[in-house]
Amino acid sequence: MCPLPLFHVLACHVILIAAVKSGAPCVFRRPKAIAGEGVFDNFWKAGERWKITFIITYPRRSSAKMQRPINADISLR
Numbered sequence: 001m002c003p004l005p006l007f008h009v010l011a012c013h014v015i016l017i018a019a020v021k022s023g024a025p026c027v028f029r030r031p032k033a034i035a036g037e038g039v040f041d042n043f044w045k046a047g048e049r050w051k052i053t054f055i056i057t058y059p060r061r062s063s064a065k066m067q068r069p070i071n072a073d074i075s076l077r
Contacts, residue, residue, distance in 0.1 A: 001027040001052045003061060015056050027052065040064045048072035 004011035006028070019026035027050045043065050046052070053076070057065075 001050065001055045003029065003055065003057050040068050044070050044072040044074060047074050
């Protein structure tokens, strides 16, 4: 999942090119879903819905996600 807007260099180079090169699908969120209200509270639900197995992000967002309870089934199936 790409939690960044595509104008961000990390999103367009690292995430998008890695997904294309590996043949993996990539989920891009709407701008409000990236930084809107309730994003971190619903992050785990989005991971469950899209069956996310890999995410590239930066430390501040990771810290915010880790402080929320995991309210979804994120187990590998």
